[in-house]
Amino acid sequence: MKKREFLKLTGVVGTGILVSPLMACNNEPQKEVKTEEPVLENTIFTLPELGYAFNALEPAVDAMTMEIHHDKHHGGYVTKLNAALAESTTFGGKSLEQILAAIGENDTAVRNNGGGHYNHSLFWKVIAPGGASQPSGALGDAINASFGSYDAFASAFADAAKTRFGSGWAWLSKSNDGKLVVSSTPNQDNPLMTNVVEVKGTPILGLDVWEHAYYLQYQNRRADYISSVMDIVNWDAVAANFAAL
Numbered sequence: 200m201k202k203r204e205f206l207k208l209t210g211v212v213g214t215g216i217l218v219s220p221l222m223a224c225n226n227e228p229q230k231e232v233k234t235e236e237p238v239l240e241n242t243i244f245t246l247p248e249l250g251y252a253f254n255a256l257e258p259a260v261d262a263m264t265m266e267i268h269h270d271k272h273h274g275g276y277v278t279k280l281n282a283a284l285a286e287s288t289t290f291g292g293k294s295l296e297q298i299l300a301a302i303g304e305n306d307t308a309v310r311n312n313g314g315g316h317y318n319h320s321l322f323w324k325v326i327a328p329g330g331a332s333q334p335s336g337a338l339g340d341a342i343n344a345s346f347g348s349y350d351a352f353a354s355a356f357a358d359a360a361k362t363r364f365g366s367g368w369a370w371l372s373k374s375n376d377g378k379l380v381v382s383s384t385p386n387q388d389n390p391l392m393t394n395v396v397e398v399k400g401t402p403i404l405g406l407d408v409w410e411h412a413y414y415l416q417y418q419n420r421r422a423d424y425i426s427s428v429m430d431i432v433n434w435d436a437v438a439a440n441f442a443a444l
């Protein structure tokens with residue numbers, strides 16, 4: 200479905216507000232003030248195809264983890280996001296990025312499930328099989344300019360992933376000042392959530408460090424999982440994300 204079809208007006212709520220006589224300070228007739236707030240239909244989100252076989256990342260990530268992670272975990276975030284949006288009047292007509300930029304501390308269900316949908320959609324692409332095994336070109340230059348070297352970046356990124364306490368993500372993002380930054384967020388937060396996260400930006404690489412991402416294969420060895428996944432990052436996909444900004 201095209202975006203503009205999501206954006207169509209579903210109707211107009213006309214709220215007639217009668218000015219209170221107590222508020223009137225002269226003898227003019229009471230005016231009926233009508234406000235017309237268009238209510239935009241919520242975007243309905245769908246689970247994207249993984250785009251490759253569940254076993255395509257073996258031995259770095261096993262097929263069963265990929266299948267459960269994509270179909271059950273990511274699928275669950277999409278279902279719950281749509282349910283949360285149906286209960287809300289705040290996010291109508293907005294893209295996922297616009298929703299994430301607008302969420303506040305109290306938008307718990309949209310925050311968790313909208314983040315979950317965005318984060319996993321990015322993750323499947325940046326670990327897709329193939330592509331360059333190291334950054335080069337404009338992205339390579341930006342990594343060198345921001346971190347000094349690829350190795351310095353990789354060390355900072357792995358540290359962010361390893362030291363995230365509990366569930367969360369490590370990120371490489373382009374910040375508003377144009378620099379690349381490494382950060383981590385708890386739960387399904389991400390750097391687009393400018394109202395609730397410390398390090399803001401647009402992520403171009405994300406690494407899921409929830410236990411559901413690795414526990415079947417790696418059990419408690421999160422560092423081994425991080426090392427394995429960093430070795431299979433599809434840097435062409437990350438470069439495409441960078442070039443799109």
Ligand code: MN
Nearest residue numbers: 272407409412
């Ligand atoms: Mn996950």
